[in-house]
Amino acid sequence: MLQSVSLLLTILLVVPVTAVFLWAAFSRPASVDAGELAARSYRLRDWSFWVLLAVVTPVFLYTLTLMPYGADAEAEGVQTVNVTGHMWRWDLSQDEFRVGEPVQFRVTSQDVNHGFAIYDEDMTLLTQTQAMPGYTNILEYTFEQPGTYQVLCLEYCGVAHHAMVAELTVTE
Amino acid sequence: MSDTTMEPAVPRGARNAVITYLATTVVVLLLMMVFGLLMRLEQAGMDLMGAAGFYQVLTAHGAGMVGAVALGSSAVMWYFLRRHVELSTGVFLLNLALFLLGAVLILGGIFIGGFAGAWTFLYPLPQTPMGLWTQAAAASFFLGLLAIGVGFLLLYIDIARALITNYGGLGRSLGLPQLFGRAGDPPPPAVVASTMVLIVNTLGIVAGAAILSMSLINLYQPGFEIDSLWAKNLTYFFGHVFINATIYMAVIGVYEILPRYTGRPWKVSRVFLAAWAASTVMVLLVYPHHLLMDFSQPTSLHVLGQVISYTSGLPVLLVTAWGALTNVYRSGIRWDIASGFVFLGVFGWAAGVIPAIIDATIVVNTVMHNTLWVPGHFHFYLLLGVVAMMFGFMAWLTRSQAEGDGFFDRLGFWTFTGGGLALVAVFLYSGASSVPRRFAEHLPEWAAYAQLGSVAAALVILGTLLLALRFFLGLKRVANNVA
Numbered sequence: 161m162l163q164s165v166s167l168l169l170t171i172l173l174v175v176p177v178t179a180v181f182l183w184a185a186f187s188r189p190a191s192v193d194a195g196e197l198a199a200r201s202y203r204l205r206d207w208s209f210w211v212l213l214a215v216v217t218p219v220f221l222y223t224l225t226l227m228p229y230g231a232d233a234e235a236e237g238v239q240t241v242n243v244t245g246h247m248w249r250w251d252l253s254q255d256e257f258r259v260g261e262p263v264q265f266r267v268t269s270q271d272v273n274h275g276f277a278i279y280d281e282d283m284t285l286l287t288q289t290q291a292m293p294g295y296t297n298i299l300e301y302t303f304e305q306p307g308t309y310q311v312l313c314l315e316y317c318g319v320a321h322h323a324m325v326a327e328l329t330v331t332e
Numbered sequence: 333m334s335d336t337t338m339e340p341a342v343p344r345g346a347r348n349a350v351i352t353y354l355a356t357t358v359v360v361l362l363l364m365m366v367f368g369l370l371m372r373l374e375q376a377g378m379d380l381m382g383a384a385g386f387y388q389v390l391t392a393h394g395a396g397m398v399g400a401v402a403l404g405s406s407a408v409m410w411y412f413l414r415r416h417v418e419l420s421t422g423v424f425l426l427n428l429a430l431f432l433l434g435a436v437l438i439l440g441g442i443f444i445g446g447f448a449g450a451w452t453f454l455y456p457l458p459q460t461p462m463g464l465w466t467q468a469a470a471a472s473f474f475l476g477l478l479a480i481g482v483g484f485l486l487l488y489i490d491i492a493r494a495l496i497t498n499y500g501g502l503g504r505s506l507g508l509p510q511l512f513g514r515a516g517d518p519p520p521p522a523v524v525a526s527t528m529v530l531i532v533n534t535l536g537i538v539a540g541a542a543i544l545s546m547s548l549i550n551l552y553q554p555g556f557e558i559d560s561l562w563a564k565n566l567t568y569f570f571g572h573v574f575i576n577a578t579i580y581m582a583v584i585g586v587y588e589i590l591p592r593y594t595g596r597p598w599k600v601s602r603v604f605l606a607a608w609a610a611s612t613v614m615v616l617l618v619y620p621h622h623l624l625m626d627f628s629q630p631t632s633l634h635v636l637g638q639v640i641s642y643t644s645g646l647p648v649l650l651v652t653a654w655g656a657l658t659n660v661y662r663s664g665i666r667w668d669i670a671s672g673f674v675f676l677g678v679f680g681w682a683a684g685v686i687p688a689i690i691d692a693t694i695v696v697n698t699v700m701h702n703t704l705w706v707p708g709h710f711h712f713y714l715l716l717g718v719v720a721m722m723f724g725f726m727a728w729l730t731r732s733q734a735e736g737d738g739f740f741d742r743l744g745f746w747t748f749t750g751g752g753l754a755l756v757a758v759f760l761y762s763g764a765s766s767v768p769r770r771f772a773e774h775l776p777e778w779a780a781y782a783q784l785g786s787v788a789a790a791l792v793i794l795g796t797l798l799l800a801l802r803f804f805l806g807l808k809r810v811a812n813n814v815a
Contacts, residue, residue, distance in 0.1 A: 314703075
């Protein structure tokens with residue numbers, strides 16, 4: 161979902177930027193009064209800046225409400241799973257979960273940096289956090305569909321980085 | 333378009349030094365592009381080098397590309413800056429010598445010693461080789477990066493000396509007095525931009541040298557432990573600032589070359605000065621967006637990363653992109669590949685930051701971090717931005733004023749541009765499809781993306797080959813064009 165929105169937004173913004181560059185590149189006829197053109201252009205730039213600010217600020221503030229940080233380590237009714245990354249395997253204290261129950265993954269690493277990323281059955285990335293030696297990152301996620309999920313490593317960790325895979329099973 | 337008589341003379345020594353920089357840049361670029369193609373072919377299912385070979389090539393591609401664009405863009409900066417202040421050609425060449433020494437050490441560490449710790453050399457991966465590389469290989473890689481960093485530091489010290497001598501201080505060469513209302517002519521764009529670059533990149537390189545030195549000590553004295561999160565902060569501060577500085581160096585070519593084609597000077601306004609002053613600060617603060625998935629990092633730093641990502645590039649980008657569009661609009665410009673590449677460079681930068689800013693949004697980063705979306709956006713503003721600006725400078729130096737562009741020049745331009753756009757589009761689409769970056773082997777359902785990406789990469793290489801050929805064949809015209 162987020163991926164599709166990001167791609168669509170990118171296309172919706174890159175296309176007009178491209179169009180403006182092409183329009184400027186092939187604009188005719190040549191104008192002798194460059195000073196007047198520049199003055200008009202910079203008035204438009206100043207106006208555009210405020211429009212951009214007015215549009216982006218609420219979007220920006222809204223996205224901050226969706227941050228994945230600050231999981232309550234003391235919360236009740238949450239399944240807690242210890243995850244340790246090793247070169248090149250995942251060690252999970254539990255790999256079976258229920259739909260609708262929040263799961264807290266407490267992710268660390270025994271050796272180098274790894275990336276703990278959960279993929280669904282369509283190989284769509286759902287969420288992730290880094291696995292770092294000396295630190296425990298708490299990632300909270302609630303599975304919404306039963307099925308088999310994959311854990312991939314998303315931080316380069318050596319020759320078998322791409323093969324560092326684990327499976328999670330989610331039931332009703 | 334101006335003719336040769338309007339160009340200030342450039343002494344032979346300085347001219348040859350710039351040409352040597354650009355020749356080295358284009359050779360390294362081509363080699364690194366071939367490495368990029370090899371990686372895409374491997375991911376497409378061709379078993380060319382195996383996983384160990386893939387990750388070595390990945391390490392070389394990352395470090396080599398950053399080095400190559402830094403070298404080329406510093407040539408752009410140095411060439412135009414020396415028209416305003418007196419720079420040392422000897423120091424400029426010393427930087428090149430240290431770059432070549434560094435390149436030998438890096439390539440030796442990788443392809444002789446087997447080092448494959450990626451350009452990020454995230455602690456403690458280089459110290460944990462699992463039998464795939466030696467201590468000496470990792471040390472060679474670290475020392476190579478250090479040599480390159482020392483070279484750039486010496487270059488910046490020389491530039492700082494020249495600016496302070498000429499303007500009386502870096503604040504003045506950044507145009508702060510004029511920004512705050514003092515009367516008098518502001519410094520030219522090349523001076524303002526160079527001041528910003530030397531300030532931020534000196535700090536960036538010092539941070540890089542610190543983590544490289546710590547890593548070297550840890551390599552031989554494991555008891556000297558490094559905090560992995562601290563190491564990551566230092567690495568990304570250094571990496572982010574260093575690669576951003578390449579954009580700010582290359583963009584000087586836009587300020588200098590485009591007006592020569594449109595006949596409209598690039599005026600330094602207070603908005604221009606404010607933008608560069610603001611970017612000087614913000615470029616230093618934005619790097620936490622590389623660590624958004626490190627949940628142990630303070631949340632305030634994550635928020636700072638997102639806030640500054642939204643605002644960091646905007647001032648200079650708005651000033652430059654809007655300025656370039658205004659400069660070109662109804663100017664009657666006669667396009668050739670030099671002006672075309674410079675303008676393309678501004679487009680690549682302006683368009684490329686869009687997916688980058690989206691990725692720097694924390695909630696988006698949870699599903700885009702370390703996917704191919706990331707090389708998608710940085711190839712957009714580096715390949716179609718910085719490299720295009722550099723190619724514009726090279727084409728401008730070697731242009732034929734009598735005959736204009738030939739068929740192969742235009743073919744090179746369009747092949748590079750088309751291939752570059754396709755390469756970026758495939759990366760972005762792959763990232764939106766959750767395909768991880770830095771994977772030696774791809775799942776069968778991802779192979780088609782890598783196959784398309786391979787075709788795009790091959791087109792980029794073909795275009796670059798044509799442009800490189802044009803550059804080398806056109807070297808005899810440089811003296812005529814600029815002296």
